[in-house]
Amino acid sequence: MYKAAIKVILKPGVLDPQGKAVASGLASLGFSQVKSVRVGKYIEVLLDASSQQEAAAQVEEMAKRLLANPVIEHYELTVELVEGEELV
Amino acid sequence: MYKAAIKVILKPGVLDPQGKAVASGLASLGFSQVKSVRVGKYIEVLLDASSQQEAAAQVEEMAKRLLANPVIEHYELTVELVEGEELV
Numbered sequence: 001m002y003k004a005a006i007k008v009i010l011k012p013g014v015l016d017p018q019g020k021a022v023a024s025g026l027a028s029l030g031f032s033q034v035k036s037v038r039v040g041k042y043i044e045v046l047l048d049a050s051s052q053q054e055a056a057a058q059v060e061e062m063a064k065r066l067l068a069n070p071v072i073e074h075y076e077l078t079v080e081l082v083e084g085e086e087l088v
Numbered sequence: 089m090y091k092a093a094i095k096v097i098l099k100p101g102v103l104d105p106q107g108k109a110v111a112s113g114l115a116s117l118g119f120s121q122v123k124s125v126r127v128g129k130y131i132e133v134l135l136d137a138s139s140q141q142e143a144a145a146q147v148e149e150m151a152k153r154l155l156a157n158p159v160i161e162h163y164e165l166t167v168e169l170v171e172g173e174e175l176v
């Protein structure tokens with residue numbers, strides 16, 4: 001069993017209203033040293049595969065087809081071997 | 089300038105409808121090897137601080153007060169030194 005972690009982040013230049021809202025929330029809590037905030041997604045996928053390479057290729061395909069919007073987002077992924085079911 | 093990356097993930101046992109929706113979307117695209125999916129947030133914060141320790145302490149405080157809901161979520165954070173403005 002492999003666990004993949006995918007970070008999906010808006011590309012530079014794409015407007016991030018959620019990040020702006022978080023930045024203004026932090027400012028109103030007194031965190032005046034904050035310069036900017038970007039909010040993305042963090043997705044964990046537990047999957048069966050015969051090798052780490054195959055798992056990474058599958059997750060790459062998932063990211064392209066469903067998890068990220070390649071027009072406005074980019075993604076980074078890591079895959080590790082895990083024992084048994086970890087995500088609840 | 090420091091860049092903090094915060095991963096916010098639902099605690100084990102907390103129902104994740106978004107993860108279930110992604111898992112069923114992947115299954116209907118033919119990714120039958122997927123066992124489970126969890127969807128969390130990935131937040132990048134760019135901030136001024138006098139040291140990496142101070143930056144990490146500030147971001148820890150932000151995570152506790154605004155970025156994560158400690159009742160149902162846990163978070164992991166990393167802080168690194170960056171040059172100039174990186175988040176657009």
